[in-house]
Amino acid sequence: MISAINVYTDINELLNALAENICSTAQAAIRERGQFNFVLAGGNSPKKLYELLASEKFSNKIDWDKTYFFFGDERFVPENDPQRNYLMVKKALFVPLKIKNSNVFNVDTSESPETAALRYDKSIRYHFKEKTVEFDFVLLGLGDNAHTASLFPNTTVLEETDATIKAVYVNEVNMYRITMTAPLINQARNIAFLVYGKDKAAAIYHVLNDSKGTINEYPARLISSDKHKTHWYIDSESASKL
Numbered sequence: 302m303i304s305a306i307n308v309y310t311d312i313n314e315l316l317n318a319l320a321e322n323i324c325s326t327a328q329a330a331i332r333e334r335g336q337f338n339f340v341l342a343g344g345n346s347p348k349k350l351y352e353l354l355a356s357e358k359f360s361n362k363i364d365w366d367k368t369y370f371f372f373g374d375e376r377f378v379p380e381n382d383p384q385r386n387y388l389m390v391k392k393a394l395f396v397p398l399k400i401k402n403s404n405v406f407n408v409d410t411s412e413s414p415e416t417a418a419l420r421y422d423k424s425i426r427y428h429f430k431e432k433t434v435e436f437d438f439v440l441l442g443l444g445d446n447a448h449t450a451s452l453f454p455n456t457t458v459l460e461e462t463d464a465t466i467k468a469v470y471v472n473e474v475n476m477y478r479i480t481m482t483a484p485l486i487n488q489a490r491n492i493a494f495l496v497y498g499k500d501k502a503a504a505i506y507h508v509l510n511d512s513k514g515t516i517n518e519y520p521a522r523l524i525s526s527d528k529h530k531t532h533w534y535i536d537s538e539s540a541s542k543l
């Protein structure tokens with residue numbers, strides 16, 4: 302399926318449009334299936350979006366008790382390490398909205414990376430009652446090297462054909478990461494990238510427009526659903542090479 306690319310000159314306008322999309326998707330999911338299964342991105346870019354969702358303008362638009370949160374990827378570091386994606390989201394979203402721990406699928410990094418991946422996968426499957434895992438909304442970021450989630454260039458996880466969770470050692474950042482595979486992300490009902498800043502312009506070009514680019518070089522090219530468009534919420538600086 303093709304991508305729908307939404308370019309904004311104003312970051313606040315971009316974040317508001319994406320927050321509106323998340324709210325209407327959540328409302329429809331809860332109306333139709335009783336819950337909203339929301340996969341969060343890590344890194345720096347989504348922090349302002351999470352703060353916006355927790356603000357007065359948006360916080361009443363979603364039934365948070367019926368919302369379940371997952372992480373597209375997590376850094377394999379101890380529970381309280383500031384590098385954890387969980388801690389950023391906790392501060393920006395979970396604490397302000399008083400989200401119950403039972404609604405958050407946190408990655409347990411107390412044992413090996415492989416055990417963390419297996420346990421996280423198992424907890425997701427249990428939540429979906431062993432049916433196909435179709436998240437309602439997957440929010441993704443994009444690194445300046447075109448990685449998304451923890452699908453980094455030239456890593457073995459890019460060849461994974463199962464819709465699952467994997468542990469992967471990433472030389473580039475010198476650590477294990479726990480990540481959703483591309484097939485798992487691609488099963489989602491809605492996928493949206495949030496990308497801004499001129500540092501991301503080359504990556505966006507290679508992912509969306511470079512016909513010679515390979516998946517090994519630009520892993521976000523793996524993200525493509527058979528059934529739904531992938532939405533890109535990007536600013537004019539990051540879109541400058543398109």
Ligand SMILES: O=C1O[C@H](COP(=O)(O)O)[C@@H](O)[C@H](O)[C@H]1O
Nearest residue numbers: 342343344345346442443444450
């Ligand atoms: O390592 C990661 O990076 C990407 C992009 O992060 P950003 O700081 O450039 O926005 C992020 O989407 C991913 O979840 C994270 O673990």
